[in-house]
Amino acid sequence: MFEWFWNILSSLGLYYKNAKILFLGLDNAGKTTLMHILRDDRLVQATPTQQPTAEEVIIGSVRFRAFDLGGHAAARQVWRNYYTTVDAVVFLVDSCDRERFTEARQELGQLLDDTNLADVPFLVLGNKIDLAGAASEDELRQILGLQMTTGKGTVAVQDVRPLEIFMCSLVRKIGYGDGFRWVSQYI
Amino acid sequence: MNFSELEERDGLRWSALIWPWSRLEATRSVIPFAAMYTPLKNLQNMPPLLRYEPVNCKTCTTLLNPYCRIDPNQKIWMCPFCSGRNPIPPQYSEIAQNNLPAEQIFTTVEYMLPRPMAPPPAFVFVLDTCVSDAELRVAKESLMKAISLVPPETIVALVSFGKNVNVHVLGFTDSVKSYVLRGDKDYTSQNIKDLLNLGIIGSQAVQGGQSVAVQGATRFLQPISECEFMFTSVLEDLDKDPWPVKQNQRPKRCNYTALSVAVALLESSYQGYGARVVALLGGPPTQDPGKVVKLELGDTLRSHADIERDYAPFYRKAVKAFDTIATRAVNAGHTIDVFSCSLDQVGLYEMRSCVDRTGGYFVTSEAFSHPMFKKSFEMFFKSNAEGKLNMGFQGSMEIHCSREIKIAGVIGPVASMNKSGNNVSQEVEYGIGGTNTWRLCSLDPSTTLSAYFEVVNQHSSAFREGQYRYVQFVTKYQHADGTYRCRVSTNAGLWTEGSNINQVRSSIxxxxxxxxxxxxxxxxxxxxxxxxxxxxxxxxxxxxxxxxxxxxxxxxxxxxxxxxxxxxxxxxxxxxxxxxxxxxxxxxxxxxxxxxxxxxxxxxxxxxxxPTLISYNMSSPPAPALLDVSSIKPDSILLLDTFFYVIVFCGERIAQWRKAGYHEDPQYAALKALLEAPKDDAASIIEERFPYSRYIEADEKGSQARFLLAKLNPSISYNNEEQVGQQSLIYTDDxxxxxxxxxxxxxxxxxxxxx
Missing domain, CATH: 1.20.120.730 (Sec23/Sec24 helical domain)
Structure with a gap:
């Protein structure tokens, strides 16, 4: 009964769960592009992000306060200032940039090991699958060390940190929707 | 006359040279009738300094200029602005058509006014100590460099801050001493003056003997030639703010109080003389009235979206607090410059009135160790060929205009002096209006104001062929050499009748x-x-x-x-x-x-x-290219200059060759030359520019290429890529x-x- 009531409200835009999410990943992974698509459903060509920015985006019944943090090496130093009170991390990987897979793996590893983020759900998005030569989901799992993940089920798993990888193409606007639906159930 | 000639002659560029005669026709023309004016522009053909007081019209106070008509027989001159008749003053008794003073020949002249010299300029450095040891060391080195660059008579003071504010004693002491003010307290300007015992005012403190001055602000403000040793010792002893920073918290910072103290130092001792507060900030204020974010890291710095939706709880209060500092600085004629060095925001948005209204500079960089800070800071303190700083102080600009037009306002690094007059528009306001005089706490040869006007002639009023409108800009300021100057530019422009739209059009x-x-x-x-x-x-x-x-x-x-x-x-x-x-x-x-x-x-x-785009390739000399994605070619290099950053972008094939090391092979010397040419050009652009531009090198399809792609016209986007094959494209819906x-x-x- 209540469930139904909240659904009506949220479909009317009157009730949202609030959540703080971080968009992390190496530079040129697609964080800013993702942010703009979620905000306006439009694609833009942005310059590399310098200072962190934030936008309010609504996906399903969750109102996200999304933070887009710069991905170049220097900018990564500020990431940890944003770890407190985070509800989810979205980690983007450029699935075509093989030269930097190791770097991406290291950064992701550090995030997963960080005690401040110990219970935080992680959504890994393998972006740019529209381009020729993109790594497959299996390849990316292998390289990023994500063989053991939560599973893409719609029933939330208990007692483990939710972690899953979804492949997507932001410019074709495919794939990330499933990822966000998956992560929403843990918020 | 073409536009650049006029700019070289007077530092003026008008949106249109010929204006439609009536208000109605002017409104229909849509473009604003306005000028870009650079008061201190280095003009090649300006006559030598005029070492006397200018003569002004007794009716409208406009200064004598080439458009005034002289009648040597009746010994009068006629003001073109108000048609007023003025007697020719005795010092001009020799005046005749073939013997005119410079101000009657040149449309822009500069007077050196016969006044006692102003004391040398003062700089109050405000240093944030809540940064890492390495960063603090670089910031201190830059300060040392700065005082080695400025003329030795320059007055300096040092304020450092973290949780609290330290005002360092630089004069009349043998030991390192400082006064401490609490950072979390909201002091009034008077509180600060009382606490620091700044009671003694300007001229006494500057010129007075030691016995008088000891008590006043001169303990803190000293010429470099006197205090260099002390300044160095204080800096050497200065450590990171000792106050502990808790886990998941930001350092306690009092940017507002520190600025307020610096402004108070100058208010009490240097009112009316040239001075700047130069703040080096490493992070946002977290505890004083200027606070922009909570101590806890869980609270994040406000974004545009937050401010727009009013979800930024500290925003309005902080803006108000910094506005009061801006107003105090403007009233004393002092400038605030902010060099912020941080990967995240420091609250510049709340502080913008402090900089924008006082003619100050914003410089941002990700760290004190980054060249964008270090090089900009050095350039800022560079002296010109005469060994003086390249800046003027305590300026004001007044606009006079003939009766057919009124002043709608000015946009630029200025503050209103609230002087209304008949020539001020009551109906339209563009930028800072309601006045005919603005304060420029400091100005330099690049400072450019835009002045907007309103045409007030009624449509029915009779048009006379060959009639001119007149505008005069009078800029008074203190030169860095201590002399008082007055730069005057007078401009006459043609009117045209409403039906002559072609004339207006061709003069835009x-x-x-x-x-x-x-x-x-x-x-x-x-x-x-x-x-x-x-x-x-x-x-x-x-x-x-x-x-x-x-x-x-x-x-x-x-x-x-x-x-x-x-x-x-x-x-x-x-x-x-x-x-x-x-x-x-x-x-x-x-x-x-x-x-x-x-x-x-x-x-x-x-x-x-x-931005400008230049294309380099093997077969032809460098040439300007269309700001369009189609300019990206596999075998050419592009140089994009956006003012804030300069990027050298290698096409795909060139990048491959470079990665393969071909350019190091002597038989491909041409490739080496091609790779170097745009880099050399970029270096010479950056060398000249303030603030120091970010320099970027990128390869086609690389991460940094986005700096270029974002500025190009997306004539080929992913929406129409099927037609283009291998050509670069832009992923955008724009x-x-x-x-x-x-x-x-x-x-x-x-x-x-x-x-």
Whole structure:
């Protein structure tokens, strides 16, 4: 009964769960592009992000306060200032940039090991699958060390940190929707 | 006369040289009737300094200029502004048509006024100590460098802060001493003066003997020649703020109180003389009235979205607090410069009035160790050929104009002096209006103001052929050498009758017009609530085209005269620029970018709106290229200059060759030369520029390439990639220039048909 009531409200835009999410990943992974698509459903060509920015985006019944943090090496130093009170991390990987897979793996590893983020759900998005030569989901799992993940089920798993990888193409606007639906159930 | 000649002669660029005679016709012309004026521009043909007081019209106070008519027989001169008759003063008794003083020949002259010299300029350095040891060390080195660069008579003071504010004693002491003020307390200006015992005022403190001065501000403000040793010792002893920073918290910082103390030091001892507060900030204020974010890291710095939706709980209070500092500095005629070195925001957006109203500079960099800070800081303190700082102080600018026009306002790094007069428009206000005089706490050869006017003639009033409108800019300031100067530029412009639209059209300077509109649009976004600036710009552009373009049966027949042909493209790029689009920019970044659009000259401001692109390849000399994605070629290198950053971009094949090391093989010396040419050109651009530009090297399809792609017209986007094969494309849903122009032609034509 209540469930139904909240659904009506949220479909009317009157009730949202609030959540703080971080968009992390190496530079040129697609964080800013993702942010703009979620905000306006439009694609833009942005310059590399310098200072962190934030936008309010609504996906399903969750109102996200999304933070887009710069991905170049220097900018990564500020990431940890944003770890407190985070509800989810979205980690983007450029699935075509093989030269930097190791770097991406290291950064992701550090995030997963960080005690401040110990219970935080992680959504890994393998972006740019529209381009020729993109790594497959299996390849990316292998390289990023994500063989053991939560599973893409719609029933939330208990007692483990939710972690899953979804492949997507932001410019074709495919794939990330499933990822966000998956992560929403843990918020 | 062409536009650049006028700029070289007077430092002036008008949106149009010939104006329509009546208010109605002027409104119909859509473009603002306005000028970009650079008061301290280095003019090649200006006569030597005039070492006497200027003569002014006793009716309207306009200064004697080449447009005044002299009647040597009756010993009078006639003022063209008010038609007033003035007696020729005795010192001009020899005046005759063949013996005219310089101010009667040259439209721009500079007087050196016979006054006692002003004391040397003062700098109060404000140093944030809540940064890492390594960063603090670099910041201290930069300060040492600065005092080695400025002339030794320059007065300096040092304020450091963390949780609390330390004012360091530089004079009359043998040991390192400082006064400490609490950072979390809201002191009034008077509180600060009492606590620091700043009671003694200006001239006494500067010129007085030791016995008098010991108590006053001179303990803190000393000439470098006297205090260099002390200044160095204090800096050497200065450590990181000792106050512990808890886990998941920010350091306790009192940027506001530190600035307030620095301004108070100068208020009490240097009122009316040239001085700057130079703040080096490493993070946001977290505890005083200027607080922009909580101590806890869980609270994040406000974004544009937060401010827009009023979810930024500290925003209004902080803006108000910094506004009071700005007002105090303006009243004393002092400038505030902010060098912020941080990867995240430090609250520049809240502080913007402190910088923008006092003629200060914003410089932002990711760290004190980054060249964007280090090089800019050095350039800032560089002396010119005469061994003086390249800046003027305590300036004011007054505008006089003839009766057919009134002053609508000024946009630039100035503050109003609230002097109303008959020549001030009561009806329209563009930027800072309601006055005919503005304060320029400091100005330098690049400081450029835009002055907007209103044509007030009634449509019915009779038009006389050959009639001129007159505008005079009178800029008084303190030169860095201590002399008082007065720069006067007088300009006469033609009127034309309403039916002569062609005359107005052919006299438009599209570059100046674009910058004048750009500044106005930024002003409107900042000062008018919920204003849809893009619609406003589009409407203006459509109206302008329907006024000045020629139309035919088809869309293709639409054409603009050659001197207006680029204007729509300027507007297209302005709409897309970071001045109006805040997505992916923090409020601090926005404040920084906008402050330069509002202070640089036409050429630089236009460069910020529409960057320049040069293409280099093996077969032909470097040439300007279209700002379009089609300019990307596998075998060419591009150099893009956006004012704020300069990027050298290698096409795919060139990048492959370079990665393979071909350029190191002597038989491919041409490749080596090709790789070096754009880098050399980039280096010479950056060398000249303040603030020091970010320099980027990128390869096609690489991560850094986005710095280039974001500025190019997406004529080929992913929406039409099927047709293009291997050509580079841009992933965007933004309209291309072609689509924009097609829509513009259609709308303009409709607008003509409807009217």
């Amino acid at each position: 300077d599209q570059e100046a017009a674009a910058v004048l509109v750009a500044r106005l649009s930024v002003w409107k976004t900042e000062n008018e609530e919920a204003f849809d600036i893009l619609r406003w710009l589009d409407r203006k552009l459509i109206h302008m085209c329907s006024r000045f373009a020629t139309f035919g049966e088809t869309k293709e027949a639409f054409s603009l005269p050659v001197n207006l042909s680029l204007y729509p493209q300027f507007m297209f790029n302005l709409r897309r620029s970071q001045f109006l689009q805040v997505f992916n920019y923090s409020p601090d970044e926005t404040a920084y970018y906008r402050s330069y659009l509002n202070r640089e000259n036409t050429e630089n401001a236009l460069l910020m709106i529409q 309209a291309s220039l072609q689509v924009f122009m097609d829509a513009l032609k259609e709308q303009a034509q409709q607008s003509v048909q409807n009217s």
